[in-house]
Amino acid sequence: MQALTEAPGYLTQGEHSLYFVHHRAPGGSRAAVLLVGPLGLERAHAYIVWTRWARHLASRGVDALRLDYRGCGESTGRFEDMTLPRWEEDVRAGLDYLRRECPGVPVVLHGLRLGALLAARVFQQERAEGLLLWDPPESGRAHLMEVLRRKVAADNLEGTGGTARSREDYVAELEAGGFMEVEGFPWSRGLWRSAESYDLALPSKDDARPWRVVHLDGRPAERCLAPGHGRSVRTPRPFFWTTSNRLLPDLGELFDDGASFASGVGAVDVTKGGRP
Numbered sequence: 001m002q003a004l005t006e007a008p009g010y011l012t013q014g015e016h017s018l019y020f021v022h023h024r025a026p027g028g029s030r031a032a033v034l035l036v037g038p039l040g041l042e043r044a045h046a047y048i049v050w051t052r053w054a055r056h057l058a059s060r061g062v063d064a065l066r067l068d069y070r071g072c073g074e075s076t077g078r079f080e081d082m083t084l085p086r087w088e089e090d091v092r093a094g095l096d097y098l099r100r101e102c103p104g105v106p107v108v109l110h111g112l113r114l115g116a117l118l119a120a121r122v123f124q125q126e127r128a129e130g131l132l133l134w135d136p137p138e139s140g141r142a143h144l145m146e147v148l149r150r151k152v153a154a155d156n157l158e159g160t161g162g163t164a165r166s167r168e169d170y171v172a173e174l175e176a177g178g179f180m181e182v183e184g185f186p187w188s189r190g191l192w193r194s195a196e197s198y199d200l201a202l203p204s205k206d207d208a209r210p211w212r213v214v215h216l217d218g219r220p221a222e223r224c225l226a227p228g229h230g231r232s233v234r235t236p237r238p239f240f241w242t243t244s245n246r247l248l249p250d251l252g253e254l255f256d257d258g259a260s261f262a263s264g265v266g267a268v269d270v271t272k273g274g275r276p
Helices: 043-061 084-101 114-125 140-160 167-175 187-194 252-267
Strands: 005-015 016-025 031-036 064-068 107-112 130-134 181-182 185-187 210-215 230-232
Touching: 016 043, 016 084, 031 043, 031 084, 031 114, 031 252, 043 064, 043 252, 064 084, 064 252, 084 107, 084 114, 084 130, 084 140, 107 114, 107 181, 107 252, 114 130, 114 140, 130 252, 140 181, 140 185, 140 187, 167 187, 230 252
Parallel strands: 031 064, 031 107, 107 130, 130 210, 210 230
Antiparallel strands: 005 016, 016 064, 181 185
16 A cells, blocks of 8 residues: 655745645545634544544545644634634635646535535635535534533633623623633634624535535434435544544544545536536
8 A cells, every 4th residue: 555645835825824734645636625624622623533534535545635724723824813704715725726736636625514614605606526514503603602602611610701601791792892712712703793694505406516414413314404415424422523532433434425425526527507
């Protein structure tokens, strides 16, 4: 078996630099996947699994690009200056890179959690051949409210927030324009308001490009978000983006399903009804 090549680097994004790692498939790739990852503490918890997933793809002949948003991870920029549309720009920069580096192969956008919201928005507007979403939130606001719920629970349990406050108290503080520490990151009113009306943008029925929404809770088919484009896989709990205690969960079914989807995208004719 040929050794996998992992090439780190930076992309220029205005005055900032986006850190990436390009996992190259040995012997050439049949497809390329841009990994649009989760945010904040979820990124840290999911980091090992996310890296394993990129390596899994490369070992099966699919290039994978891991990318840090501005203000996150190894990229430059201030987190408190960021909004969801600005992170969309970072996803587009990664997509442009893969088009240049992997000419002639289909490119798939793959989002996890908040990254699924960003990937779906970019898929609507840009040329990409496939879309794969793992556990997408219903909206940006719903996702941030879920994270705030965790903050409320942690602050009240540990006494780190002073007088016990509700989630609505934290929302009011954000709306007032102050910065708030949430799971180690400074949230701003700009980030909070950018999530308003930022719904999950699933492809339209006349978009012939392949796309799939994968739920990780093993739900029955009738409860899948996107009938005809939904799949459910039961993964170990707690989910890998909520805790780092389980470093090597068994995700073989999820990985094999995702790699099969990415590998098969190139065989689909999207010239009828889809974007070129």
